[in-house]
Amino acid sequence: MEDPRLFLRSLFDAAVAAADPARVLAHYLPPQPKGRTIVIGAGKAAAAMARAFEAAWPGDYSGLVVTRYGYKVPTKKIEVIEAAHPVPDAAGLDGARKILARVEGLSKDDLVVCLISGGASSLLPLPLEGLDLADEQAVGKALLKCGATISEMNCVRRHLSAIKGGRLGHACYPARLVTLLISDIPGDDPADIGSGPTIADPTTCADALAIIARYDIAIPDKIRTILESGRGESVKPGDPHLAGSEARMIATPQMALDAAAEVARKKGITPYILSDRIEGEARDVGKVMAAIAQHITRHNQPFTAPCVLLSGGETTVTVRGKGRGGRNVEFLLSLALALDGEARVHALAGDTDGVDGLEDIAGAYASPDTLKRAWAKGIKPQEALASNDGHGFFEALGDSVVTGPTLTNVNDFRAILIIA
DSSP states (O other): OOOHHHHHHHHHHHHHHHTOHHHHGGGGOOOOOSSOEEEEEESTTHHHHHHHHHHHOOSOOEEEEEEETTOOOOOSSEEEEEEOSSSOOHHHHHHHHHHHHHTTTOOTTOEEEEEEETTHHHHSOOBOTTOOHHHHHHHHHHHHHHTOOHHHHHHHHHTTBSSTTTHHHHHHTTSEEEEEEEOOSTTOOTTTGGGOTTSOOOOOHHHHHHHHHHTTOOOOHHHHHHHHHTTTOOOOTTOGGGTTOEEEEEEOHHHHHHHHHHHHHHTTOEEEEEEEEEOSBHHHHHHHHHHHHHHHHHHOOSSOSSEEEEEEEOOBOOOOSSSOOOHHHHHHHHHHHHHTSOTTEEEEEEETTSOBTTBSOOEEEEOTTHHHHHHHTTOOHHHHHHTTOHHHHHHHHTOEEOOOOOSOOOOEEEEEEEOO
């Protein structure tokens, strides 16, 4: 077979390409309305989605979307604002206010097409009355560090926001609302993608308080008061303002894994998709995946080599050290340590948006000699893992996977190749 590194990279590239808005968005567009067409949205893929909309839409339109810094692409009529991710900034706040202004005074003859992808939670900050951007930033940072799942983080975010949790959808009424979604969420729950700005939210302020208590997150009294009083309650299922809205999933982690599996088959390697929704501590997932790979090499169970194990989802990292973090590189470093130089196993892990954690690095590649090469350079893998420094570890070995902005996001991609 071809070089394992090139093989694994081809699978990763196929997964990313399967979520490219230019390839998929046109198939999900609604008919033209009698009235106006307004395009709004946010997320790491929002600008690319807006460009794909413009290429496919036959009528007139106007709009505004917010995307991450560096993810802007040329558009004809849809304004693109760049803002910060994963910690929101003033540009995102300005974008959120402008989006709400764009949907004021609409009629039932108008159409709103909302383009939402992963990252929208941070890119559309709009605190409830009584809170400010600093409050959203502080809570967001605490959630990122504590090990909460993405669903837990977004539950809290929805109940402190004036635009998330269906509030933007409520503001679009009585226009027809169609939300096009690129999922970065395990399970593809629309309410969790970008914290569901146009989607009814079944969770409550009490749920948000329970999550804050679960992770012992310190919050100011004004946030506790909002949640305890119920003033932060989101728009619930059955609300008549969302009765006519639709949500259409245009790209998901499963679609990306299917695309990677097809490439593997064509190259003569049998793929096995383990799951598109794996969560948990990245280092723990790494140990489990290593155990599966080793069972294949030793016993040809549950699969026979050669094969490649594919999985997606969103793991977490509870930050304890002073490293540069990144859940995919943390997974990969834990995997390499557990494999302990297993001769027949190679792996790649990366985030499909091209950014793992806070770094503009998608992920990394691990080979049977990863630990040996590290020790030769005086790098101690166990210490790197303890410090949450997967990025520093793989970068020193020249094994980082760097894509630049991919303009989409269907979350983590993991591929473990077992050679016969």
